[in-house]
Structure formats: C-alpha cells, structure tokens
Amino acid sequence: MLYRAFLRLVDKLPLPSLRAQRLIALAVLLTQAGISVTGAIVRVTASGLGCPTWPQCFPGSFTPVGVSEVAVLHQAVEFGNRLLTFVVTLFAGLIVLAVTRARRRREVLTYAWLMPAGTVVQAIIGGITVLTGLLWWTVAIHLLASMVMVWLAAVLYTRIGEPDDGVEVVQAPAPLRWLTALSGVALAGVLIAGTLVTAAGPHAGDKSIDRPVARLEVEIVTLVHLHSQLLVGYLALLVGLAFGLYAVGITRVIKHRLFLVLGLVVSQSLVGVVQYFTDVPAALVAVHVGGAAACTAATAALWAVLRTREPVPAVAPEPAATRAAS
Secondary structure (H helix, E strand, O other), X not given: OHHHHHHHHHOOOOOOOHHHHHHHHHHHHHHHHHHHHHHHHHHHOOOOOOOOOOOOOEOOEOOOOOOOOOOHHHHHHHHHHHHHHHHHXXXXXXXXHHHHHOOOOHHHHHHHHHHHHHHHHHHHHHHHHHHOOOOHHHHHHHHHHHHHHHHHHHHHHHHHOOOOOOEEEEOOOHHHHHHHHHHHHHHHHHHHHHHHHHHHOOOOOOOOOXXXXXXXXXXXXXXXXXXXXXXXXXXXXXXXXXXXXXXXXXXXXXXXHHHHHHHHHHHHHHHHHHHHHOOOOHHHHHHHHHHHHHHHHHHHHHHHHXXXXXXXXXXXXXXXXXXXXX
C-alpha cells in the first residue's frame, strides 16, 4: 500500500536518463568512500569526541558551541564529518528515486535501496562509537561497515549500466568467478586486520587525559605482520586470477578492471610500508583508508563484471528468396 503510494508520487518526477542514473550512482560511490576518509581525518586529528554526544553535537545543541573543554578545531572536524552524512544520505535517496522512476529491474532496485538503509545503519554505529567513548572495536566496525557500503555501491554502479531486458552473459568460467569472490574474502581479512592495527596504534581518535580511549592491548608489530601476510595472500590470489583470466581470454573491460585492482593493491602496499617505517604519520592514515576504499570498489567492480547482462542480439530478417522458397 505504502509502496504503491510511493510509486505514484515518484511517477510525477522527470524520467531520468541512463547517463543521469550512472552519474548519481557514481556520486553514491564517491560519497560512501569519501566519508570513510573524513572519518580517518577525524581520528588522526583526535577529533573523535569533538561532538561528545549523539545525535546532538552537545547536550541541547545539534551544532558546535563555544566550550573550553573541547578545542574549536576538534568540534569543526567532527561536525564537518557529521554534515557529510547528509550529503551521503542525499545521493542515497536520489539513486532510489532515479531507478524507481525509471522502473529498473529488481536487482538494481535492491542495491539502490541498500544505500539509504546502510546509511542509517552507519549513522547508528557512529552514534554508538561516540557514546561509548571511541571503543576500539566500535571504531573498527564503523570502518568495516563503510567498506561494505563501498562494495555495494560499486556493484550498483556496474549493474545500472546494464540493460534490464538483456540476457545474462557469463564472462569467465565458474572457478575464476569463485576465485574472484575468494579474493574479496581475502580483502575482508586484510581490512579486519588493518582495523586491529589501527586499534593498537598511536591514533586513538581523542587525546583527553581525563577520559583516555581504551586501546587494543596487543603488540602492534604482531598485528602488522598479520595484516601484511593477509595482504600478500590477497595479492597472490589476484595474480593467480590474472593468469587464469588471460588463459581463457578476457574482454577489454575486464582487463582494465583487473589492472586497476592490481595497481591499487600494489600502491596500497607501498603506502603501508612507508607508514610502518615512518611511525604512522597522520596524513598517510587518511591516504591508506582512501586506498582501502579504492581497492574495495575496484575488487567489487571486477567481481561484478564477470557476470553481466548484455543487449539481446538483433535477429537478422530472413532473406526474401528464402521466404519465397518456403
């Protein structure tokens, strides 16, 4: 009943072109990735409790207020990150409206609706993170949830570009598609280990002496080794996937996405090495988180393009001579 009313309301909107849908989907992907980077900036500037309450910034106020206990910079950084949530929500809502108005297939609609739903979940997780005083495991969940949203947004962008009335085409054998999925699982392990490294590292998100942030009490070198070994495994899977795809023959699109993933993973590895030998400078933390989002999006896009929908081939008209003979 409510959904039918929603459809009647949406039908009053202009019909979005495919180009418009893809641009909105791209904005969804960029904002989902971008908010993870701004979250890292909040952490490395120790602004995690710049707004010490949630959903308000301070008790009785949704915006920063002049208090001596919290530096203006920390308030501005944390409040700016919260404001970006509205941008994420805006594009998440726009993509739902666009694909609903265009009467896209169910798969596209499902991925589109996951955007606002996931954004709400992320906001709740962010609130829990603040209210618990930046407990390391809540911060880790917050980042991992962002990476899930980046993955879904990348798949959504790919699926929107496919025709709804097309035919499903498998672009690679099942073992290679399973290997790609396995690389996604390996990436998840790398990300989880990365959050543990951060949880034991020097950037707690707040430097308050009165309320010190609880850290993960594990030797950071051990966690760094775990993180790096998982990364090596992830990269090895991608290299094996590359050999397998080239052995069976791949399209230009798959080739470009494969090279993009490999390039991003190698670059991300180099950033991690520099971080380790330079005592984790704040600026590189934000770069590393942005790289993690890029690797996640690229891996998702590679996985998605191995099973696509292609336009139905046009049936050539039967020659007149053949029709006459019959």
